[in-house]
Amino acid sequence: MREILHIQGGQCGNQIGAKFWEVVCAEHGIDSTGRYQGDSPLQIERINVYYNEASCGRFVPRAVLMDLEPGTMDSVRSGPYGQIFRPDNFVFGQSGAGNNWAKGHYTEGAELIDSVLDVVRKEAENCDCLQGFQVCHSLGGGTGSGMGTLLISKIREEYPDRMMLTFSVFPSPKVSDTVVEPYNATLSVHQLVENADECMVLDNEALYDICFRTLKLTTPSFGDLNHLISATMSGVTCCLRFPGQLNSDLRKLAVNLIPFPRLHFFMVGFAPLTSRGSQQYRSLTVPELTQQMWDSKEHDVCGRSTAWTLSNSISHVPWQDEYKRSR
Incomplete structure (x- = not known):
């Protein structure tokens, strides 16, 4: 089976x-204890892509969870599907990165990266x-x-x-x-251009607009944005x-x-998107779904003009090669 390590x-x-694992577990008929409760053979035909089958018929996500502070790990463990993950695959520090890309890439993150790579090797x-x-x-x-792009380069x-x-x-x-988010993003994109094969771009501003305009949520929370992202990841x-x-x-x-x-x-685009109050009044057809998929308002990323500028700027990154040749 062709496995994927998350x-x-x-x-x-x-x-x-x-949130992604909650959605995936529901689609594959896996409950919060890791046991299969589904009713279709299609749910477990390719389940080994994302899950390891442990003893007693339990399915364990092939996932590595890392952070530079313990708070997020505690919240994941206490979540509805927190007990499904392998305990050894939680790797975390105590200091945090303080929204500083260099701390994640060169100092605190560099100290923890070997522990993360050990877990990655075991899963691989x-x-x-x-x-x-x-x-x-x-x-x-x-x-x-910072630490995310460091791990990608090491892998x-x-x-x-x-x-x-x-x-x-x-x-x-x-x-x-x-205030430093643009700097962190700029430094990360350069790493993604060099070391990633496929990058699904999810734009917080576009997600916020979808929640506000399409889903009619007056004050979208991070939970709403995360739910939208997890549904998109599940579809992809x-x-x-x-x-x-x-x-x-x-x-x-x-x-x-x-x-x-x-x-x-x-x-990335996602359809259908309708507010809760209007779902029962609509019956979507294939042409309507197709139209929604190509509508820029339904994309989980910035508008077309901004995205085109982004792709153009990325495609011209090879200035380094010209610089090397000139020397």
């Missing part, structure tokens, strides 16, 4: 990752045929951006022929007021978790979607 880092990454050795890694993190904080060195998929949450002043990974012909693994997904290796930043 890694979540930082406060944002762990909160989104916890338990796989029959590891197809790649899936990293869930934000680019605005210190741990998810790229150790597993150069495995695929690397990231779910990266880009910052926005609408959702947070941390459906082709990897269930039997099918199209995009059945990470490499096929990359072959079908990436025109040039460095241009691997994907804009």
